[in-house]
Amino acid sequence: MELLSKQSKQAFEEAIRYIPGGVNSPVRSFKSIGRSPLFFEKASGSVLTDVDGNDYIDMCNSWGVTLLGHAHPEVTEAVIARVQKGTTFGAPTPEETLLAKKVIDMVPAIDMVRFVSSGTEAVMSAVRVARGFTGRTLLVKFDGCYHGHADHLLVDAGSGVAETGEHLTPGVPREFAQCTVSLPFNDPKAVKALFETRGEEIAAVIVEPVPANMGVVPAGSGFLQLLRDLTTQYGALLIFDEVITGFRMSRGGAGQYFGITPDLVTLGKIIGGGFPVGAFGGRRDVMEVLAPLGPVYQAGTLSGNPVAMEAGYHTLRLLDQPGVYEDLARKAESFLGKLRAIVDRYPVTLNSVGPMFTLFFHKKNPTNFEEVKGCDFENFAWFYRSLLKEGVYFSPSQYEANFVNVAHTEHQLRLVLIGVQRALSYVYGYVDNM
Numbered sequence: 001m002e003l004l005s006k007q008s009k010q011a012f013e014e015a016i017r018y019i020p021g022g023v024n025s026p027v028r029s030f031k032s033i034g035r036s037p038l039f040f041e042k043a044s045g046s047v048l049t050d051v052d053g054n055d056y057i058d059m060c061n062s063w064g065v066t067l068l069g070h071a072h073p074e075v076t077e078a079v080i081a082r083v084q085k086g087t088t089f090g091a092p093t094p095e096e097t098l099l100a101k102k103v104i105d106m107v108p109a110i111d112m113v114r115f116v117s118s119g120t121e122a123v124m125s126a127v128r129v130a131r132g133f134t135g136r137t138l139l140v141k142f143d144g145c146y147h148g149h150a151d152h153l154l155v156d157a158g159s160g161v162a163e164t165g166e167h168l169t170p171g172v173p174r175e176f177a178q179c180t181v182s183l184p185f186n187d188p189k190a191v192k193a194l195f196e197t198r199g200e201e202i203a204a205v206i207v208e209p210v211p212a213n214m215g216v217v218p219a220g221s222g223f224l225q226l227l228r229d230l231t232t233q234y235g236a237l238l239i240f241d242e243v244i245t246g247f248r249m250s251r252g253g254a255g256q257y258f259g260i261t262p263d264l265v266t267l268g269k270i271i272g273g274g275f276p277v278g279a280f281g282g283r284r285d286v287m288e289v290l291a292p293l294g295p296v297y298q299a300g301t302l303s304g305n306p307v308a309m310e311a312g313y314h315t316l317r318l319l320d321q322p323g324v325y326e327d328l329a330r331k332a333e334s335f336l337g338k339l340r341a342i343v344d345r346y347p348v349t350l351n352s353v354g355p356m357f358t359l360f361f362h363k364k365n366p367t368n369f370e371e372v373k374g375c376d377f378e379n380f381a382w383f384y385r386s387l388l389k390e391g392v393y394f395s396p397s398q399y400e401a402n403f404v405n406v407a408h409t410e411h412q413l414r415l416v417l418i419g420v421q422r423a424l425s426y427v428y429g430y431v432d433n434m
């Protein structure tokens with residue numbers, strides 16, 4: 001089947017004249033896929049429709065936002081009602097407290113929370129709080145983890161930054177980068193060695209508890225606990241960046257899933273119900289350093305925007321109904337078991353944790369960023385283009401995660417399996433014939 005993308009191509013040709021690269025976020029550009037991006041018209045549940053009228057089963061979920069599926073009727077209705085009453089006041093609204101109470105109720109590590117407008121802002125602010133609280137500067141992160149595009153966090157980062165192949169993006173002063181140390185993921189020796197030499201300088205360790213921005217790469221046994229133990233021992237803070245894992249790995253996110261309590265948690269994506277929301281929260285004594293209570297300044301004109309708060313609240317309320325996480329876990333397990341059986345016949349591996357997964361074009365399951373870099377990116381791109389023709393929309397990069405969501409039906413997931421099987425046999429036809 002050929003994919004008819006005439007309207008998408010035209011839309012892209014026009015966009016490129018006005019917007020750098022035609023996109024407002026580089027990973028959308030399909031650069032590593034070897035074709036121009038699709039432009040979308042609408043989405044409902046787990047089906048995306050592009051401007052040419054092609055439908056796709058959505059496994060990208062707007063990079064992890066739409067855990068409930070697109071345009072959930074109850075969220076949409078609540079948002080419309082809120083919009084009609086005014087969209088911003090630059091002053092507090094009860095919706096902010098409503099969502100704050102819900103977040104605190106769901107996430108065990110959070111005693112207090114503050115809302116911002118993106119995951120980047122959430123991480124940037126949490127790091128500032130950690131530095132303000134500890135009076136220290138050094139931030140420790142891990143190669144291939146992505147924590148948004150704030151200056152200090154772009155060192156050896158994953159996601160779209162990984163595609164640039166650069167250690168540090170131009171525009172970030174080297175002096176800033178010196179405030180961050182990036183270590184190999186899943187390397188306990190490297191972490192211990194750094195704490196032994198510079199432990200008293202470390203303000204915080206930040207980690208994606210399930211890294212998803214170098215593709216899904218699970219933490220090895222005991223690795224997250226080691227981070228908890230060392231940060232406690234040396235008086236540094238542990239930040240779980242749960243922008244992707246929050247409200248997904250469990251009701252209380254990855255911290256609850258793994259039974260580890262960080263000092264600070266950053267949130268984004270799901271929490272905004274499709275609107276631009278991020279949040280950071282954690283220990284009360286740490287959060288109380290924030291202005292106007294304490295000296296650490298942080299602010300935002302549209303922070304806690306009432307429309308976004310309403311969408312976030314109803315999203316979390318719906319996710320928090322009895323059985324939702326249990327059903328999602330069962331559905332994901334069954335789907336991923338079948339997917340594994342398919343990919344096992346090819347030189348491709350599946351990494352998954354809960355409902356998050358990546359197919360790596362690599363013979364061995366990657367355990368860190370260096371190993372992910374050894375993937376066959378050409379075959380990934382070929383697979384991806386073939387998969388689009390099968391009507392399945394994965395995240396368009398080898399360095400990203402895909403998601404089973406609450407709205408996926410068994411039938412849709414079966415179509416995804418068929419699509420993956422066909423796309424793989426197209427790329428590796430010779431394997432089938434052997």
Ligand SMILES: Cc1ncc(COP(=O)(O)O)c(C=O)c1O
Pocket residue numbers: 063118119120121123146147148149159208213241242243244268269278
């Ligand atoms: C783990 C993680 N942290 C932070 C961010 C940044 O969030 P945003 O793109 O909303 O700024 C992302 C974005 O993908 C992310 O995956």
